[in-house]
Amino acid sequence: MSEGDTEHLREKLLKERQEIFEWLRRFESDWQSLEERDIELEEGAQRAALTSLYNQLDQRRQDELEEIDLALCRMAAGSYGICENCHKLISLKRLEVVPTTRLCRKCAHNYKKEQIKLSPAWEAISCAELPGEYQNLNNEELRMLILNRLRNDGRVDLEELDISCRDGVVYLEGVVPSKGEHDILLQILTDVMGFASVIDHLQITEVIWEREDRTPGKIPFALSADVEEISDDVFESQEKGLPYIFPDRPPPEEE
Secondary structure: OOHHHHHHHHHHHHHHHHHHHHHHHHHHHHHHHHHHOOOOOHHHHHHHHHHHHHHHHHHHHHHHHHHHHHHHHHHHHOOOOEOOOOOOEOOHHHHHHOOOOOOOHHHHHHHHHOOOOOOOHHHHHHOOOOOHHHOOOOHHHHHHHHHHHHHHHOOOOOOOEEEEEEOOEEEEEEEEOOHHHHHHHHHHHHHHOOOOOEEEOOEEOOOHHHHOOOOOOOOOHHHHOOHHHOOHHHHHHHHHOOOOOOOOOOOHHHO
16 A cells, blocks of 8 residues: 555545544534423333434444544554454555455455454554553653653654543644654654554644744744633634644634
8 A cells, every 4th residue: 555545544534533523513412402302201211212322323433433543543553454354455445445444355254254343443452562661651651751752853843733641542633734744753653662552633734824934932823822812613622622623724813
């Protein structure tokens, strides 16, 4: 698989992830509206059925998000597109149709025929052990270790990059200004520092109007203003735990 194919599939996975977040947001809003309506349901049976449906749909979407995260994790590790069963390359055609697939067509057919289930995606993500020198560090200590290494290296812009750690898994959120810096970041985390589980949600976007006169250490425009001046969409993204997508041009008053 070429580098261009991998990048195309990565963008496809990130788009699917965003669409699931938007679907969950709409569904939650509709469910809350239903909860607020004063409707008498016979013996609670109808409400119980609706609650069960909501939980099933919510869990299905959560499972889909974890499958996407596993695919992104394997892209960062360089093992994406390799069948978990036979360890052969999965065809590009199959990945285009199902970018989260973990099995080649032949193995998927055999698994379905034998009713064999793969391990849950989150289990596959979290099973990798941390390098020995990191095993006694907590999540915050791991995060600070990574940030210090990146600052000392100096090749990756950290201003719009958010790094967090949970159960030995490194999560990358935010924006990097170029594919080159993105590749350097992953190389430092995986090859140099030895992290096996890196979930990469980063957007590769050079926001030219914000960067024309930027210098290292300069605070981004949204964070340099008073708190009251930060836009509502930033607050909404933070409150709901959703990734904030940076605009491709400044707001009218900034132009």
